[in-house]
Amino acid sequence: xxxxxxxxxxxxxxxxxxxKDLLIEFRTRSAFLAASVFAVLAVVIFRFTWDPTGIPAFExxxxxxxxxxxFAGLLGLNRSFALEQQDRAFDGLLASQxxxxxxxxGKVIANLVFVAAVQALALPAVALFFDLSVGSAWWAxxxxxxxxxxxxxxxxxxxxxxxSNTRMAELLLPMMTLPFFVPLVIPAAQASALIMRGQPIExxxxxxxxxxxxxxxxxxxxxxxxxxxxxx
Amino acid sequence: MAMVSSTTGRPxxxxxxxxxxxxxxxxxxxxxxxxxxxxxxxxxxxxxxFFTPVDAxxxxxxxxxxxxVPAAVVGLYIACGLxxxxxxxxxxxxxxRIDRLAESSAEVGLVFMGIVLxxxxxxxxxxxxxxxxxxxxLTSTLFLWLLVLAYLVLRxxxxxxxxxxxxSAVMGSLAALLVPFIHLTVKLFRGMHPEPVxxxxxxxxxxxxxxxxxxxxxxxxxxxxxALLRMRYRWTTMRDARAxxxxx
Amino acid sequence: MLAHDRPxxxxxxxxxxxxxxxxxxxxxxxxxxxxxxxxAAVDGVSLTLRAxxxxxxxxxNGAGKTTLLRLLGGLIKPTRGEVCLAGHTLPGDGxxxxxxxxxxxxxxxxxxxxxxENIRFAAECQGVLDVEGxxxxxxxxxxxxxxxxxxxxxxxxxxxxxxxxxxxxVHRPRLVLLDEPYTGLDDVGAxxxxxxxxxxxxxxxxxxxxTHHLHEGLALATDTAIMLNGRFxxxxxxxxxGIDVTAYQQQYRSLVSEGAA
Numbered sequence: 236x237x238x239x240x241x242x243x244x245x246x247x248x249x250x251x252x253x254x255k256d257l258l259i260e261f262r263t264r265s266a267f268l269a270a271s272v273f274a275v276l277a278v279v280i281f282r283f284t285w286d287p288t289g290i291p292a293f294e295x296x297x298x299x300x301x302x303x304x305x306f307a308g309l310l311g312l313n314r315s316f317a318l319e320q321q322d323r324a325f326d327g328l329l330a331s332q333x334x335x336x337x338x339x340x341g342k343v344i345a346n347l348v349f350v351a352a353v354q355a356l357a358l359p360a361v362a363l364f365f366d367l368s369v370g371s372a373w374w375a376x377x378x379x380x381x382x383x384x385x386x387x388x389x390x391x392x393x394x395x396x397x398x399s400n401t402r403m404a405e406l407l408l409p410m411m412t413l414p415f416f417v418p419l420v421i422p423a424a425q426a427s428a429l430i431m432r433g434q435p436i437e438x439x440x441x442x443x444x445x446x447x448x449x450x451x452x453x454x455x456x457x458x459x460x461x462x463x464x465x466x467x
Numbered sequence: 468m469a470m471v472s473s474t475t476g477r478p479x480x481x482x483x484x485x486x487x488x489x490x491x492x493x494x495x496x497x498x499x500x501x502x503x504x505x506x507x508x509x510x511x512x513x514x515x516x517f518f519t520p521v522d523a524x525x526x527x528x529x530x531x532x533x534x535x536v537p538a539a540v541v542g543l544y545i546a547c548g549l550x551x552x553x554x555x556x557x558x559x560x561x562x563x564r565i566d567r568l569a570e571s572s573a574e575v576g577l578v579f580m581g582i583v584l585x586x587x588x589x590x591x592x593x594x595x596x597x598x599x600x601x602x603x604x605l606t607s608t609l610f611l612w613l614l615v616l617a618y619l620v621l622r623x624x625x626x627x628x629x630x631x632x633x634x635s636a637v638m639g640s641l642a643a644l645l646v647p648f649i650h651l652t653v654k655l656f657r658g659m660h661p662e663p664v665x666x667x668x669x670x671x672x673x674x675x676x677x678x679x680x681x682x683x684x685x686x687x688x689x690x691x692x693x694a695l696l697r698m699r700y701r702w703t704t705m706r707d708a709r710a711x712x713x714x715x
Numbered sequence: 716m717l718a719h720d721r722p723x724x725x726x727x728x729x730x731x732x733x734x735x736x737x738x739x740x741x742x743x744x745x746x747x748x749x750x751x752x753x754x755a756a757v758d759g760v761s762l763t764l765r766a767x768x769x770x771x772x773x774x775x776n777g778a779g780k781t782t783l784l785r786l787l788g789g790l791i792k793p794t795r796g797e798v799c800l801a802g803h804t805l806p807g808d809g810x811x812x813x814x815x816x817x818x819x820x821x822x823x824x825x826x827x828x829x830x831x832e833n834i835r836f837a838a839e840c841q842g843v844l845d846v847e848g849x850x851x852x853x854x855x856x857x858x859x860x861x862x863x864x865x866x867x868x869x870x871x872x873x874x875x876x877x878x879x880x881x882x883x884x885v886h887r888p889r890l891v892l893l894d895e896p897y898t899g900l901d902d903v904g905a906x907x908x909x910x911x912x913x914x915x916x917x918x919x920x921x922x923x924x925x926t927h928h929l930h931e932g933l934a935l936a937t938d939t940a941i942m943l944n945g946r947f948x949x950x951x952x953x954x955x956x957g958i959d960v961t962a963y964q965q966q967y968r969s970l971v972s973e974g975a976a
Contacts, residue, residue, distance in 0.1 A: 240886070243809045262827040262866075269838035310686055323811070327882065330790060330817045331840040332809035365478035395642070397634050411621060412636060414614040418648035419902035421656060441655055449648055463558055463637050466630060466791050467792045467804065629750055711753035 240332075245340070248333040257339055257348060259318055266314045267352060268443050270307035274357045282364045292365040293431030297424040299365075303352065303357045304384070305416055311349040311392040315342055317400035329465065335366040336462025339392065343454075354380055362416040372430045379430075383423035383447045386453055390415045393457040396464045415453075422446050500697060504690035511680070511687040519680045528593040531586050533680055537688035538582040539608065546576025546612060547646070549619070554639025557632060563639060566632035567707065569639055571699035574694060580612045607633050610649050614642050625702060628707060640702040736742055737920055739802070741921040742787060747796035748784055750861050754895050756782040757943035758945030759796075764890075764938075769922040769933035774942035775971050780925045781819075781894055783942070784903070787923055788892045790868045800890060816888030816920075820895045822879040826868035830878040833867060834885050856914070858907050872899040880908055884915060891915055893924045897931050927948035929967070933958045939941060942968055 260267060281299045319325035328338055328446065358380070361367070394411045398404040423446065425440035436443075515533045522529040549572035557565045587605045588598040598603075618638055625631040724912055734747065742764040749757040756779045756973065759794045764770060772780050785791045786798055789805035789812060798805040817823070819974055831850060838846045854860040857877040867875055876899050891912070912922060912935055926932040933939065941949040948970055950959065 239844055240813065241844060243842060248840070252835070254835050255828075258832070259825055259827045320826065321826060322823050323819065324823050326790065326819070326821070327823040327837060328818065328840065330642070330788060330812055330815060331837070332695075332813040332842055333840050334809055336816075390641075394638075397621070397637060400630055401621070401632060402626075403624050407621060407624055410613075410617040413643070414610050414617065415645055416653045418645070421652050425656070438632065442643055445655065450747055452644060452648075453641075456641060460637050460641060461616060463633060466633075467790075714752050714754055 241297075243247070243334060245334065245337050248337035249340035249344060252328070252338055253348070256315065256318070256342060258344035260311075260314070260349065266311050267349065270310045270349075270353045272355055272409060273307055273310070274303045274353060274360065277306075278357070278360050278364050285365075291432075292367055293325070295427055296361050296365050296367055296431060297427040300357060300361055300380075300427070301420045301424045303361075304354060304380070305358075305387070305420060306411075307353040308350045308387055308391060309412070311346055311353075312395040312412075313398075313405055313408055314418045315346055315392060316395045317404070320399055325387040335462040335465065336458050339396075341460055343388045343392045343457075344394075346392050348386055350384050350388060353380075354384070355442065367431060369431050372436075375430050376427050379423050379443070379446070381427050382450060383419045383441070386419045386450045387444070388449075389454045391459045392462070393461060397423070397463060400464070400466075406424050418445060418449050470660040475555065488489030497552060497696065498698070500690065503695040504687065507683070507687035511684040513626065514683055517678050519676055520674070522677075526593070528590060533663055533684040534582060535586040535590065536681070537581045538586065538683045539604070540685065541688045541692045542576050542579025542583055543611065546572050546579060547615070547687075549696075550576060550615070550639055551646070553676050554636045555643065556638040558640060561632075563628075563632065564638065564704075567700055567703040569635065570703055571696050573618050573622075573639075574699050575695045577612065577615050577619065577690075578695070579692065580608055583608050584612060597637075601657070603653050606653045606657075609652075611646065614645070617644065628710065633664050727818070730733045735828045740799075741768075741801055742923075743797075743799045744787065745797045745799075747793045747798060749786055749791065750794045754946050755794075757786060757793075757898065760942075760947060761796075762940075762947075764921040764923070766889075766919040766921060767916050768937045769916060769924060769935045769941045771927045771936035772923060772942055773927070773929070773939065774830065774966060777944040779943050779945040782945075784892050784894050784923060785924060787890070788817055790817075813886065814889040816883035816886070816891045818880055818883045818891070818896045820898045822875045823868075823874060824879055824882065827866060829864050829866055830870070830881075831863040833878060834882050837882045838885045842915045843886050847887050849887075852884045855913075856884075856907070856911050858903065873901050873904045875959075876900055877904050877907060879883055880911065884911060887915075887920075889917065889920055891920050891922045893922065893926070895925055895927065897928045900903055909935065929960055931963055933960055933963060937964070941967055943970065945970075 276298060281295065285295055286319075302446075316325070318326070318336040358377075362369070389410055391408075394408055394415075395404075396410065398408045401407055422442035426436075428438045429442075430436060511533065515530050519530070519533075521527050550569055553565045553572065555567065556562075564671040584605070587602070587608075591600055591602070591605075592598050618635060621638055622631055622635050625634055729922045734772050740763045742762070744760055744762045747757055747760050755800055758779070760783060762770065773784070774780050782791070786805075787800075789807060789868065792806055798902070800807065800811055803811045805811065824830075825836075826837070827915055831854065834853060835846055838849055843849050851860070854863050857880055859874055860876050861882065862870060862874060867878060870878065876896065880896060893912075896908060900908060909931060912924075916922060916935070922935065924932055924935060933953075934957070936958065939951050939953070940947045948965060951963075
């Protein structure tokens with residue numbers, strides 16, 4: 236007798252995968268700790284090599300933030316598929332009723348949460364160390380950071396899937412993704428700098444448009460491309 | 468090589484048919500296209516150096532423009548365009564020949580883009596006094612060069628031929644989508660900062676002698692590109708055939 | 716049921732009402748070929764399996780058994796030929812994939828999660844309705860309930876293997892594919908596995924079992940095959956009294972040495 240079952244749903248499946256990934260990361264904490272250590276180190280080094288009379292804080296801070304987010308993001312992305320490779324757990328996922336797109340979306344969500352957790356640590360740290368007083372415009376900065384992080388996670392997750400098929404995943408992942416991060420990091424850093432400088436958000440509208448366009452194009456493209464990364 | 472026939476009666480080893488295409492297949496004897504390309508390049512260089520007037524304003528260094536612009540046209544538009552199109556096509560029609568075309572375009576394109584990236588700063592040094600000034604086109608070229616390099620490193624890192632073709636086609640297709648975003652980002656960035664006076668061959672009206680030299684250089688580079696492309700393509704065909712034979 | 720024609724079982728009209736109904740095949744493979752580069756790993760295999768059947772697949776390393784298994788489970792596509800699972804051509808969609816349970820010598824578990832969490836996740840992914848109930852059921856069945864809340868990485872290899880088997884059976888699959896599942900199992904584990912597989916068979920599932928353990932394989936098998944160079948070199952159905960292990964062993968040895976020559 237076939238067991239009665241629940242039909243697979245895109246979001247439910249994605250959420251199940253995301254929850255599993257986050258649970259594993261929470262248990263091991265290895266990638267998050269590495270990312271946090273890197274963040275603190277970066278903040279300290281940039282702070283102590285910075286001449287406040289030469290460059291104002293809001294010129295330097297966005298660069299520092301995005302260096303941290305990008306490299307911390309890469310640490311999380313690496314482990315995203317490494318944990319599936321370990322005992323061929325991925326085969327179990329692929330053999331289940333979940334659609335490939337669901338699995339991909341779940342991993343993107345988990346990576347996004349990971350990056351957001353690092354950001355939640357790094358943003359206050361940078362604000363503190365660099366004496367930034369942005370005031371009410373923080374929501375704008377956070378919106379920009381979120382927009383860019385969505386694109387970062389989508390593209391990063393796809394390339395992590397590709398890299399996991401190779402022997403040099405840790406080297407290959409940054410090489411492949413960094414050109415793709417350019418249209419994310421530059422607009423995000425420029426727009427954040429603008430806001431921290433006190434300019435109205437409207438001045439950075441063209442940067443925001445690039446971010447939104449990138450997210451729309453690449454999230455869909457990556458969802459479509461993901462099944463091709465799986466051998467059949 | 469043991470040939471064990473399957474139920475369908477076809478031989479097991481299906482090596483890529485190297486001799487199938489007369490234009491692209493194995494060739495013995497003189498490579499006419501390559502010879503023509505080399506002659507054309509020599510002719511263009513000689514003409515550029517000795518028979519073209521020196522630009523009054525920019526000086527002798529301006530002649531590097533006959534190298535820089537054709538290399539940019541060929542490396543950026545033709546090579547990268549071929550790479551993008553063949554990557555997308557491969558995902559649709561899984562033909563190994565398309566994959567080999569993508570690989571060859573990437574390799575030859577990398578060389579031509581390298582020429583752009585070396586001639587640009589040489590020109591920049593003499594006219595702006597600095598090797599690198601984040602000029603819009605050069606910056607875009609740099610990012611594209613890094614992208615194609617990553618593509619080739621990916622190809623080198625995947626062992627199975629089928630996976631290699633499939634995974635690099637995914638990357639190539641996404642790279643095709645990325646290019647307009649890179650151009651846009653760099654243009655917006657430059658829009659905020661005053662740009663150094665740029666090598667803009669389209670704008671000034673070139674005298675007829677310079678135009679002719681430029682035309683010759685363009686033709687020479689086109690011939691060179693396709694000659695090199697075909698050479699690399701044949702090499703990848705033989706390499707893959709050999710690998711298939713070894714694993715059969 | 717293997718590459719030779721066998722009449723479909725039908726019920727003669729004189730039989731009584733509770734005779735076995737017509738059994739449609741769960742799994743059918745027709746002249747399946749799979750190439751990797753120039754090499755054919757599977758080179759023309761056909762088979763039919765019905766509910767309760769168990770195909771024991773033997774053969775030396777590199778014969779193509781694992782590739783065949785992945786083809787039968789829809790994890791990879793055949794280069795030529797067709798595989799049908801419950802009437803659907805593979806690779807199918809999620810509904811078809813749910814019918815399969817896959818067990819290999821890789822545990823397919825997440826080392827940082829507990830046994831219970833691993834199985835629970837597998838049950839959720841497969842759309843099982845009573846996740847907790849079914850999880851406890853398989854944990855008990857495979858006799859790992861007492862270690863259910865330990866992270867998998869702290870468990871011994873044998874226990875991990877049992878958890879992996881539980882993970883594959885939690886959603887009551889129609890087709891169970893096993894790639895050397897007895898590897899690393901002690902006596903308790905091996906008998907727990909055999910019991911679980913017998914129950915699955917009785918439940919109507921079909922099994923394909925790759926193993927080097929001739930005894931265990933022949934104990935469960937209704938059909939056997941020895942695979943060499945991507946093809947079935949020898950097939951034998953189990954009669955009413957099973958298959959004689961010694962005789963089969965001799966058959967295997969002579970075939971393999973012949974093939975190597």
